Amino acid sequence: MTPTLVRQHLPHAGAVPRVDPCARARDWSEIQERMLVPLHEAVYERLDVGAGTRLLGLRCGSGLALLTAASRGAAVTGVDSRSPERVALARERLLPRTWGRRARADTRLVEGTPGDVADPAAPGFNLVTAFEPIGGLAGDSEGLAELVDSAAPLAEPGTPVVLAGWGPPERCATSSVLRVATKLADPLRGAGGWRPARRDDLEEVAQRAGLRPDGSGRVACPFGYADVDSAVRGLLSTGHFDAAVGATDAAQVDKELREALHPHQRADGTVWMPNVFRYLIARTV
Secondary structure (H helix, E strand, O other): OOOOOOOOOOOOOOOOOOOOHHHHHHHHHHHHHHHHHHHHHHHHHHOOOOOOOEEEEEOOOOOHHHHHHHHOOOEEEEEOOOOHHHHHHHHHHHOOOOOOOOOOOOOEEEOOOHHHHOOOOOOOEOEEEEEEEEOOEOOOOOOHHHHHHHHHHHEOOOOEEEEEEEOOHHHOOHHHHHHHHHHHOHHHOOOOOEOOOOOOHHHHHHHHOOOEEEEEEEEEOOEEEOOHHHHHHHHHOOOOOHHHHHHOOHHHHHHHHHHHHHHHEOOOOOEEEOOEEEEEEEEOO
16 A cells, blocks of 8 residues: 555646645554554564564554564664655654653654665664555556665665565455546556556565565455445545546545445445455565
């Protein structure tokens, strides 16, 4: 899922979109981000993340995956250059200054790139993660290989690097909802529309980054929401509907998104969409 914020459509070319980026970031952190917790936990269990782990989280967003690792005893560092609002929320989670809570001295959060956390005096990282799933949005893997490649020199040789992606569309109920983005964004097709995940998406990124594949897995990550309003807010916070809003308007996207969610609404009003996500473990050389 990409951290790009949803833009409100304005009819005049060249006009500056008006959004509340802080509200969007909070929708992500409070509603949508938790949907991937089973993925984080499965990876951490498989790699035995604990007190000896020095983790670098790429595109860390609002930091939930880092918080989970820290709760297992890991020393965590997060970097993200695309959303200062999400990084600010990560700092609230991991660097608390209220309620008597203390942050670990080895926790770092940086709005920037891996190069901004380079420290020749510090030991190398022994786990690198990029948990933001690719394979659900056209172009969503662009730049990921370069980002991973820039992080590799900060890690010890043989360090596992974790990449994540959407599973096959037939096993992801949310795929039918994401198709709304492509339908409405047709005039801007190729600029952010949905596309089905490919079997080798993650392997291609690893190859471009010069990594050696060393195992993979699939994890069930159902998307569950208290009601349709929460589902709409959570899905819009992913950025998957940016191009659709730009091609039509926010009201049209909201309407069609609600219609697409209707088959997934239960009798009690909750929304439930089973999904499968895939992860790849590759190692630095």
